[in-house]
Amino acid sequence: MRNKIIVLCFAIGVFCFSCETQxxxxxxxxxxNFCENCHMADGTGLKGLIPPLAGAxxxxxxxxxxxxxxxxxxxxxxTVNGKEYDTEMAGIERLTEFEITNIINYIHTSWGNxxxxxxxxxxxxxxxxxxxxxxxx
Amino acid sequence: xxxxxILSIVCASFLMACxxxxxxxxxxxxxxxxxGPNGDTIxxxxxxxxxxxxxxxVVNNASFAGKAYVADFFFxxxxxxxxxxxxxxxRIHDHFKDNPxxxxxxxxxxxxxxxxxxxxxxxxxxxxxxxxxxxxxxxxAKIYExxxxxxxxxxxDPTAPGGFDHSGRLILVDKxxxxxxFCDGTDPEDVDRFMLDIQTLLNEK
Numbered sequence: 001m002r003n004k005i006i007v008l009c010f011a012i013g014v015f016c017f018s019c020e021t022q023x024x025x026x027x028x029x030x031x032x033n034f035c036e037n038c039h040m041a042d043g044t045g046l047k048g049l050i051p052p053l054a055g056a057x058x059x060x061x062x063x064x065x066x067x068x069x070x071x072x073x074x075x076x077x078x079t080v081n082g083k084e085y086d087t088e089m090a091g092i093e094r095l096t097e098f099e100i101t102n103i104i105n106y107i108h109t110s111w112g113n114x115x116x117x118x119x120x121x122x123x124x125x126x127x128x129x130x131x132x133x134x135x136x137x
Numbered sequence: 138x139x140x141x142x143i144l145s146i147v148c149a150s151f152l153m154a155c156x157x158x159x160x161x162x163x164x165x166x167x168x169x170x171x172x173g174p175n176g177d178t179i180x181x182x183x184x185x186x187x188x189x190x191x192x193x194x195v196v197n198n199a200s201f202a203g204k205a206y207v208a209d210f211f212f213x214x215x216x217x218x219x220x221x222x223x224x225x226x227x228r229i230h231d232h233f234k235d236n237p238x239x240x241x242x243x244x245x246x247x248x249x250x251x252x253x254x255x256x257x258x259x260x261x262x263x264x265x266x267x268x269x270x271x272x273x274x275x276x277x278a279k280i281y282e283x284x285x286x287x288x289x290x291x292x293x294d295p296t297a298p299g300g301f302d303h304s305g306r307l308i309l310v311d312k313x314x315x316x317x318x319f320c321d322g323t324d325p326e327d328v329d330r331f332m333l334d335i336q337t338l339l340n341e342k
Contacts (some may be wrong), residue, residue: 030174037216037217037218037220037221038220040218040220040221046220046223046224046227046263047227047262047263047264048261048262048264049223049259049261049262049263050220087262088214090216110339134232
């Protein structure tokens with residue numbers, strides 16, 4: 001009996017673990033397809049033209065703004081790690097709430113970033129606020 | 138002791154032999170060849186051009202007299218490969234920054250949007266100067282035509298992302314206007330190899 005429980009726990013553990021990496025794999029794939037051209041495979045961006053995602057204080061300071069930027073884009077000045085950027089990012093409208101959640105979690109756990117995992121319901125709320133054009137930042 | 142000495146010489150010569158096997162001392166001249174009236178070979182040559190750069194200067198063949206340069210084609214609002222190729226061009230720029238014999242030349246394939254002012258801002262945000270890296274705009278048909286001479290494509294295409302189509306190729310041109318090497322500007326490893334080619338060319342007498 002005891003053995004069975006241990007085996008079961010182990011199996012559940014493996015299952016959960018694989019689920020999680022699966023999510024980031026999905027996020028990684030989406031990142032490669034939709035973000036990498038600009039923000040680069042290593043998240044470093046492009047000099048004064050495109051801000052980095054690796055080590056970006058923006059992700060830490062304004063996490064609630066990120067889903068909206070991904071969906072609706074961003075026009076105007078923004079400051080990332082003390083540097084000002086002013087290149088328009090076009091929104092990527094076809095990404096679903098789930099896909100956006102997965103991309104953010106990939107970014108939050110890559111290139112040395114160690115940011116909290118975001119949950120789908122929160123992303124949904126932030127995207128709703130975005131639709132109403134009440135930008136939280 | 139003697140044995141170690143001899144062994145190390147053997148090793149060293151072996152390594153050197155390997156290296157010269159891997160890296161040719163000269164680069165080939167690429168493109169179609171013709172035979173001239175005197176039986177000499179006429180190589181593919183970049184034709185005359187004249188464009189305007191980010192500091193409103195005329196950039197033509199004379200701007201590269203006695204120098205090699207790396208050319209590419211891009212546009213500012215490009216949502217696809219351009220930032221990647223620009224990042225690799227920037228790597229080449231930084232690596233050869235202090236070598237006066239290498240310049241860079243980026244052609245806009247969307248010259249009606251990429252004005253002198255827009256190119257100036259783009260270059261400033263990349264932190265580069267026109268004396269090393271020209272970003273040029275000009276007559277669209279002329280730019281598309283010369284892209285062919287660089288074995289690149291450039292065309293306006295409403296179905297392409299951003300409305301313009303072009304290849305992400307980086308092209309190495311020598312001081313005699315011959316194309317000597319090229320690479321895929323979106324592939325950092327191919328650019329590594331390309332940078333060795335640039336060094337080989339710069340080492341040529």
